[in-house]
Every structure is written in C-alpha cells, then in structure tokens.
Amino acid sequence: MDMAPEQILSQEEKDILQEIMNIAFGRASADLAEVIDIYVELSVPFVQTIRAVDLPAYITAELRNHEMISVVEQGYLGRFRGMALLVFPAGAGRELFSLLGDGGDVSSNGLSMAVMEKETLMEVGNILIGACVGKVAELLDDLVTYSPPRITVEEHSGNAVGADLFEQGSMATVMRTVFSFQNRDINGYFFLINSSESFQWLKKALYLFLEKYA
Amino acid sequence: MIFEQIFNMINVGLVVLDADLRVRHWNRWMELHSGISAESIVGEPIFSFYPDLNNPKFIRNCKAVLKFGNFAFFSQKLHSYLFPLKPASSFGHKFNNMQQGCTMGPLRDQDNIIRHLYISVQDVTEVVAYEQKLVAMNMQDGLTGVYNRRFLEGKLKEEFGRHKRYARPFGVIMCDIDFFKKVNDTYGHQCGDQVLKYVAATIQKLIRDTDYLARYGGEEFCCLLPEADLEAARKLAERLRQGVARGKTSCGDQEVEVTVSFGVAAVGPAIETPETLLALADQALYEAKRAGRNRVVVCPD
Structure with a gap:
C-alpha cells in the first residue's frame, strides 16, 4: 500500500476526526472527574497522517523538551483499532501516586516506591486511555476492547518508543493532545495511532458521524 | 447452554x-x-x-x-x-x-x-x-548460597556510586581461604566444598544484614560494607578472621582447620572507580598472603 500520506485522509476527514476527538475528550474528562475524581484537562487535539516508519522520530521530536519519560502503551481493538501511547515526563509517577492518595499499602505489602509509582502510572494510563478511546469509539458507533497496558519507565525519550510497535510500510493517523492534571504540575502527551487496516471503515464512520450531527 | x-x-x-x-x-x-x-x-x-x-x-x-x-x-x-x-x-x-x-x-x-x-x-x-527461582539462581552461588560474582559486580557499582555521591564511607573486604589447594589434595574435593560452605556460613553470620557477601572466585570471597570506613572494615575483617580460625569443620570423621587471609580497602578521595577499590583490596589481600596468611592487611589510604 503505497499511498501518499495526504491521500489517506482528506483535510475534511481530518477536521471531522479532530472534532470527534474534541467532543470525546471533553466527555471523557467530565466523566473522569465525576466518576473517579481524576481531574484532567485535554488540549484541542491535533490530527496528522504520517508513515509508520516515521513515527518514532516524530514522537521523539515532539518530546524533545523531556529528557526522561515514561510511556504507557495499550492496544485497542474494534473496527477502530490501533495503539494508544500516553507519555509522562519523569517524576509524574510520584506526583500521581500522592494525588490518588491510597498510599497506605506501600510498606504493608512490601512493595518499593518505584513499583508503586509504576503501578500508579499504569493504572492512570489504563483509565485515561480507556476513557478517551472509548469515547472516540462510541461517537464512531464502535465498541473496542483493549490489550493489557505495558509501561516503559523513565527512559531517555529517544529510546522510549520503539520502531517495532508499528507495522512497516503502513500509514498511521496520529492524534495528539496535551493533557494536564488540574492543580498539579503534571502534563504529558497522548497519541492515538490508528492502524491503516481500519482506514476504510474510519472514513465511512466519519461521514456517518457527520450525517448524524451536522 | x-x-x-x-x-x-x-x-x-x-x-x-x-x-x-x-x-x-x-x-x-x-x-x-x-x-x-x-x-x-x-x-x-x-x-x-x-x-x-x-x-x-x-x-x-x-x-x-x-x-x-x-x-x-x-x-x-x-x-x-x-x-x-x-x-x-x-x-x-x-x-x-x-x-x-x-x-x-x-x-x-x-x-x-x-x-x-x-x-x-x-x-x-x-x-x-x-x-523467583530463576532470579535467585541468577544472584546466588549454587554451592554456598551467598551472592555470586555477577550480583556482586552490579552491587559494587551501585553502592560505589551512591557512597561517592553522598560522600559516605564504604568498605570492601577481599578474602581467600589459606592453603585451599592442599585441603582439596589431602581430603578430596567434597571436603573442599564443605570448607567453602563453612567459611561462607561463618562470615555470613558475622556481617550485618546490610552487608553483602559474595563468592568471588574459586576460594575467594568478597564483602561489600556500606557505611563502613577503613577502620570499621578492618575491625570486622579481624572478627571474621578469628571467627573462621576458631571454628572447625569436618569431612567425614576428619576435623579440618581452616584459616583465611583478608585484604581491606575503603572509598577515599583518590579512588575514582569501583574497579580501583576492588583492586586495592585485592592488593592488600596479596600482602596478607605474602606476610604469612591468616591475617588482615589494610590498604593504605
């Protein structure tokens, strides 16, 4: 499949997707606040189509201001399918751990602080990814399941995202947003990398969405 | 259904x-x-x-x-x-x-x-x-049950860095069983194994929980002593020497007397790398051997 990036999604389609993400993230953050007291702000998303081989370099460039990062990655699988990456700057695990406030069990179960931070990042990552991807899928009239999250803790930003994550020769839509936790100095990046196999479906779903709401 | x-x-x-x-x-x-x-x-x-x-x-x-x-x-x-x-x-x-x-x-x-x-x-x-078994096997010496060399080298690097950064004392003891070849030749290798186990167990009992004992080579052991300066390390080495020499181990009905030589070193401003620290302890151990064995030699600061 040798298409130029711009042929995959037209500008109009990208605009619709961006709008969908905007609505989805708004709903997701409202629900997160209401249901589990996690207050998160998600910036207006940015949609771009690039070749999968260029993804690691693209992500590295996006993250050049952070020397050390932690990445939670999780696959989502529906007709809408791909890989979600949540990128936290180093130290975010500690902040989130104190934010979620159920730290009583650190000493009692003998786990080290590093493990608890990792667990917190993974749990928050799982919830955040599930909420956001779930809402996007819902607006596209789809249901998704998820693979277990995987985490890379405090790596140099150049190494944290491996090229082997993505199929070679394929195209990906990158949906990027910056999130921050209210009242806390934690922010990071959220990438949804939609795999090319779901493009045909995605195009149709985007126009169906438009018909329903426009 | x-x-x-x-x-x-x-x-x-x-x-x-x-x-x-x-x-x-x-x-x-x-x-x-x-x-x-x-x-x-x-x-x-x-x-x-x-x-x-x-x-x-x-x-x-x-x-x-x-x-x-x-x-x-x-x-x-x-x-x-x-x-x-x-x-x-x-x-x-x-x-x-x-x-x-x-x-x-x-x-x-x-x-x-x-x-x-x-x-x-x-x-x-x-x-x-x-x-868990794999992790333990990766860290342990199969015969004596103390840490293995791989673990020791990683730990040495880690502890050395920490003690350098915070300017905290950090001591190292290298020890070697005296005339071990003779034990093997006289009583057989099974007895040699018994002696290795005896020495490891005796030292393990005398060091603190925060210290690390590893089998470094054939009959050579190494102790890492966080928060111990040269004098504290020397005192401990002397206790270890006496402890091993006082006790006895037996192979079958044969009682075997064992002694150990010790070389001691600790981090100081002139020591830049963990390898240097270990080399200094090794030099001191060599001195102890040369001076007649069953003794503790401290490397000069």
Whole structure:
C-alpha cells in the first residue's frame, strides 16, 4: 500500500476526526472527574497522517523538551483499532501516586516506591486511555476492547518508543493532545495511532458521524 | 447452554458483578478454590466476602469499567492476587495465597449498555515460583548460597556510586581461604566444598544484614560494607578472621582447620572507580598472603 500520506485522509476527514476527538475528550474528562475524581484537562487535539516508519522520530521530536519519560502503551481493538501511547515526563509517577492518595499499602505489602509509582502510572494510563478511546469509539458507533497496558519507565525519550510497535510500510493517523492534571504540575502527551487496516471503515464512520450531527 | 457449561468447566476463575458490586455469577473454579458456593455468594455484595477488595484502587477500576467500558488489569507482579485463595499447585508452599493474574471488563446488554462487569482469575503461582527461582539462581552461588560474582559486580557499582555521591564511607573486604589447594589434595574435593560452605556460613553470620557477601572466585570471597570506613572494615575483617580460625569443620570423621587471609580497602578521595577499590583490596589481600596468611592487611589510604 503505497499511498501518499495526504491521500489517506482528506483535510475534511481530518477536521471531522479532530472534532470527534474534541467532543470525546471533553466527555471523557467530565466523566473522569465525576466518576473517579481524576481531574484532567485535554488540549484541542491535533490530527496528522504520517508513515509508520516515521513515527518514532516524530514522537521523539515532539518530546524533545523531556529528557526522561515514561510511556504507557495499550492496544485497542474494534473496527477502530490501533495503539494508544500516553507519555509522562519523569517524576509524574510520584506526583500521581500522592494525588490518588491510597498510599497506605506501600510498606504493608512490601512493595518499593518505584513499583508503586509504576503501578500508579499504569493504572492512570489504563483509565485515561480507556476513557478517551472509548469515547472516540462510541461517537464512531464502535465498541473496542483493549490489550493489557505495558509501561516503559523513565527512559531517555529517544529510546522510549520503539520502531517495532508499528507495522512497516503502513500509514498511521496520529492524534495528539496535551493533557494536564488540574492543580498539579503534571502534563504529558497522548497519541492515538490508528492502524491503516481500519482506514476504510474510519472514513465511512466519519461521514456517518457527520450525517448524524451536522 | 454450551456457554454455561464452559463457564463452569474452564480452568479460570470467573466472577460477574452487577453495578452495585453484588455477585451475579460465581463459576465452579471459584467455588473450588474459595470454598464458597455460588449459592451462598450470589446476590451478596462482594465486599461481604472479600472486605480487602473495598479499597480505592479496586473501586476506581470497577467504576472505570462500568462507566467507560474500560478493561482493568491486575497483574501478579503488582498485586500478587485479587482474591485470597489457597495455593493449589505443589509450588504453592512458598506462598500464603495463590498468585493471580486478573482482568476486569464490561458486560453489555442488547442495547450496549454496561450492566455488569466480569473478573477473570488465572492461577499463575507456578510461573511465579519458577521466576523467583530463576532470579535467585541468577544472584546466588549454587554451592554456598551467598551472592555470586555477577550480583556482586552490579552491587559494587551501585553502592560505589551512591557512597561517592553522598560522600559516605564504604568498605570492601577481599578474602581467600589459606592453603585451599592442599585441603582439596589431602581430603578430596567434597571436603573442599564443605570448607567453602563453612567459611561462607561463618562470615555470613558475622556481617550485618546490610552487608553483602559474595563468592568471588574459586576460594575467594568478597564483602561489600556500606557505611563502613577503613577502620570499621578492618575491625570486622579481624572478627571474621578469628571467627573462621576458631571454628572447625569436618569431612567425614576428619576435623579440618581452616584459616583465611583478608585484604581491606575503603572509598577515599583518590579512588575514582569501583574497579580501583576492588583492586586495592585485592592488593592488600596479596600482602596478607605474602606476610604469612591468616591475617588482615589494610590498604593504605
């Protein structure tokens, strides 16, 4: 499949997707606040189509201001399918751990602080990814399941995202947003990398969405 | 009908909770391993039977599943287990509870509305037992049970860096069993092994919990002593020397006397690398051997 990036999604389609993400993230953050007291702000998303081989370099460039990062990655699988990456700057695990406030069990179960931070990042990552991807899928009239999250803790930003994550020769839509936790100095990046196999479906779903709401 | 049979025959624990976290289904596997019958638990809040689940993390995950259709994963590494069940496999004796990998996810009705959540429970006790064994084998010397050289070298680097950074004292003792070749030649290799075990056990008993003892080579051992300066390390080495020399070990009906030589060094401004520190302790050990064995030599600052 040798298409130029711009042929995959037209500008109009990208605009619709961006709008969908905007609505989805708004709903997701409202629900997160209401249901589990996690207050998160998600910036207006940015949609771009690039070749999968260029993804690691693209992500590295996006993250050049952070020397050390932690990445939670999780696959989502529906007709809408791909890989979600949540990128936290180093130290975010500690902040989130104190934010979620159920730290009583650190000493009692003998786990080290590093493990608890990792667990917190993974749990928050799982919830955040599930909420956001779930809402996007819902607006596209789809249901998704998820693979277990995987985490890379405090790596140099150049190494944290491996090229082997993505199929070679394929195209990906990158949906990027910056999130921050209210009242806390934690922010990071959220990438949804939609795999090319779901493009045909995605195009149709985007126009169906438009018909329903426009 | 078929699915109901699978639900009860599958070798995985399956639990279905409603939105109020009351148990709706409890499969045969859960009955077997928990000793709680489906009849007695169905309709009851899960927390009545498992009060420890009533914690913010579990509840947060339930809400995320019920509200967002998330999946939640409770890995053994981080949680050990979700339900305190008796270990079932022969590897279980190392654990108080069955080690579990658990997943939680949404269950929807015909209109796609999430009404229930499921929890799957997988017994991973055996895998964890093997994994722990592998980790231990990777760190331990098979014969004496003390740390191996690989572990020591990693630890040395780590501790050296820490003590340099915070300018804290850090001592090292190298020791070597005297005339070990003669023991082997006279009494045989099995006796040699016995002597190695005796020396390792004697030293292990005399060092602090925070120190590290490793078998460095054939009959050579090394102790890392965080927070010990040169004088403290020398004193300890002297205690170790006396401890080994005072005791005796036996091979069959033969009593064998063993002595050990010690070389001591500690971090100082002139020592830039962990390798230098170890080399200095080794030099001191060589001096101890040369000066007649069964003694402690301290490397000059």
